[in-house]
Amino acid sequence: MTTRAELHRKQRxxxxxxxxxxxxxxxxxxxxxxxxxxxxxxxxxLGYEAKVAxxxxxxxxTLWAATRIPAGYVALxxxxxxxxxxxxxxxxxxQSLAEPVVWLMIGAFIIGEAFTRSGLADRLTYSALRRFExxxxxxxxxxxxxxxxxxxxxxxxxxxxxxxxxxxxxxSRFSSRERQVxxxxxxxxxxxxTSATLLGAGSHLIGIGLLETAxxxxxxxxxxxxxxxxxxxxxxxxxxxxxxLTMWPKEETEARVPEDGLPAPxxxxxxxxxxxxxxxxxxxxxxxxxxxxxxIAFVTVAGAALAMAPCYGILSFKDGVRSVSWNLxxxxxxxxxLGTAMIETGVVSEAEEKLSGLLxxxxxxxxxxxxxxxxxxxxxxxxxxxxHTTRAVVLVPTLILTARSxxxxxxxxxxxxxxxxxxxxxxxxxxxxxxxxxxxGDGSFSARDLAKLSSLLAPAYIALMVLFYFTYWKWxxxxx
Numbered sequence: 001m002t003t004r005a006e007l008h009r010k011q012r013x014x015x016x017x018x019x020x021x022x023x024x025x026x027x028x029x030x031x032x033x034x035x036x037x038x039x040x041x042x043x044x045x046l047g048y049e050a051k052v053a054x055x056x057x058x059x060x061x062t063l064w065a066a067t068r069i070p071a072g073y074v075a076l077x078x079x080x081x082x083x084x085x086x087x088x089x090x091x092x093x094x095q096s097l098a099e100p101v102v103w104l105m106i107g108a109f110i111i112g113e114a115f116t117r118s119g120l121a122d123r124l125t126y127s128a129l130r131r132f133e134x135x136x137x138x139x140x141x142x143x144x145x146x147x148x149x150x151x152x153x154x155x156x157x158x159x160x161x162x163x164x165x166x167x168x169x170x171x172s173r174f175s176s177r178e179r180q181v182x183x184x185x186x187x188x189x190x191x192x193x194t195s196a197t198l199l200g201a202g203s204h205l206i207g208i209g210l211l212e213t214a215x216x217x218x219x220x221x222x223x224x225x226x227x228x229x230x231x232x233x234x235x236x237x238x239x240x241x242x243x244x245l246t247m248w249p250k251e252e253t254e255a256r257v258p259e260d261g262l263p264a265p266x267x268x269x270x271x272x273x274x275x276x277x278x279x280x281x282x283x284x285x286x287x288x289x290x291x292x293x294x295x296i297a298f299v300t301v302a303g304a305a306l307a308m309a310p311c312y313g314i315l316s317f318k319d320g321v322r323s324v325s326w327n328l329x330x331x332x333x334x335x336x337x338l339g340t341a342m343i344e345t346g347v348v349s350e351a352e353e354k355l356s357g358l359l360x361x362x363x364x365x366x367x368x369x370x371x372x373x374x375x376x377x378x379x380x381x382x383x384x385x386x387x388h389t390t391r392a393v394v395l396v397p398t399l400i401l402t403a404r405s406x407x408x409x410x411x412x413x414x415x416x417x418x419x420x421x422x423x424x425x426x427x428x429x430x431x432x433x434x435x436x437x438x439x440x441g442d443g444s445f446s447a448r449d450l451a452k453l454s455s456l457l458a459p460a461y462i463a464l465m466v467l468f469y470f471t472y473w474k475w476x477x478x479x480x
Contacts, residue, residue: 052087075334107300113323196232378420
């Protein structure tokens with residue numbers, strides 16, 4: 001029978017034992033939330049709605065960086081939190097799914113699936129690689145092929161998924177060490193080529209959407225091509241050179257490629273012809289959006305609808321819908337809503353006012369130092385914000401705020417920032433494209449291989465950004 005003294009000891013020890021069972025990271029996250037509340041609630045310069053929006057935004061950043069809770073669920077839950085706390089109307093949630101970026105990404109996923117399903121991807125692979133007899137030449141051709149896919153497949157993970165069967169087809173032609181190098185080369189080129197086009201990554205679309213909301217400015221599809229393609233080509237060339245010099249077996253560069261490998265495709269099929277026509281028309285539509293006025297998102301969704309049309313289509317409506325990464329779509333919608341809440345409740349304008357003195361002082365710094373700092377901060381951001389799209393949601397509003405406060409061009413700051421955020425080669429977790437090849441078994445690269453490569457490429461990437469800014473980008477009208 002339990003005595004009263006024993007019962008009292010058990011009651012006193014219960015909170016301590018319960019506290020000990022709570023994981024350390026959960027305690028840290030909870031402590032940070034309490035700190036946010038303690039700092040935000042007394043802030044007299046912020047209204048109630050702004051305080052709730054700021055708390056939700058800081059909570060999202062913490063949960064994205066410190067927990068394994070799906071990023072989309074975090075963003076959606078915190079949008080609901082803002083609405084439940086009466087800091088915004090339910091339209092904040094509903095209108096987030098009406099954002100052009102959401103529909104553009106839906107259409108882009110469907111177009112990418114049609115490109116693969118039609119067989120055009122396999123034919124492109126064969127055409128690009130069949131004429132090269134030496135392994136070194138084949139390596140360059142593979143890099144060029146992967147670079148080209150950035151114009152047709154808007155998702156880095158989608159391009160990685162396309163590259164995986166290509167490398168499997170080439171597997172018998174290379175040694176184990178060479179396959180490991182190829183498993184690094186493929187995602188590295190995919191990530192470096194992201195900067196070539198506005199549709200290269202969802203983060204670009206999010207950044208442009210935030211730029212339009214906050215400043216009324218934008219960057220057209222053609223302008224991005226003019227600025228992005230040369231830089232992406234140069235970054236890709238530097239990456240391939242670094243991989244060949246540091247990782248590729250030097251004695252194998254001039255070795256001949258065995259004859260077996262890629263099967264020759266049959267005569268071009270009707271689905272391939274229809275896909276070529278569709279992509280050509282869409283490219284024209286994207287490049288002339290300023291003339292017809294329908295916008296990139298509408299052109300993409302219209303192309304996706306044609307790709308699923310009952311008579312003309314390359315794939316069925318069900319297959320097209322299944323090809324969409326809905327978790328990413330919901331994340332983009334909800335994360336954009338969080339950014340919108342920050343702007344509409346006055347958090348951004350209040351921060352701009354508070355930081356104006358500091359930012360104006362920074363504006364007195366030499367232009368080369370501003371560009372160097374911007375490049376260094378955005379390139380290194382993948383170390384502490386692993387999600388590409390999350391980096392855009394977190395950093396783009398800050399870049400816009402800073403640019404407006406020091407009298408710089410917000411559009412130029414956002415473009416440079418997005419280019420810097422595209423670098424994410426240090427850790428496998430930095431990108432889904434890296435994880436796809438990192439988890440492929442014996443033929444995959446190691447984390448040490450990637451870290452060694454990034455120790456060379458990260459400084460080179462920053463230097464390349466600074467060089468392009470003061471040469472080609474300035475010559476073509478891009479300037480802070």
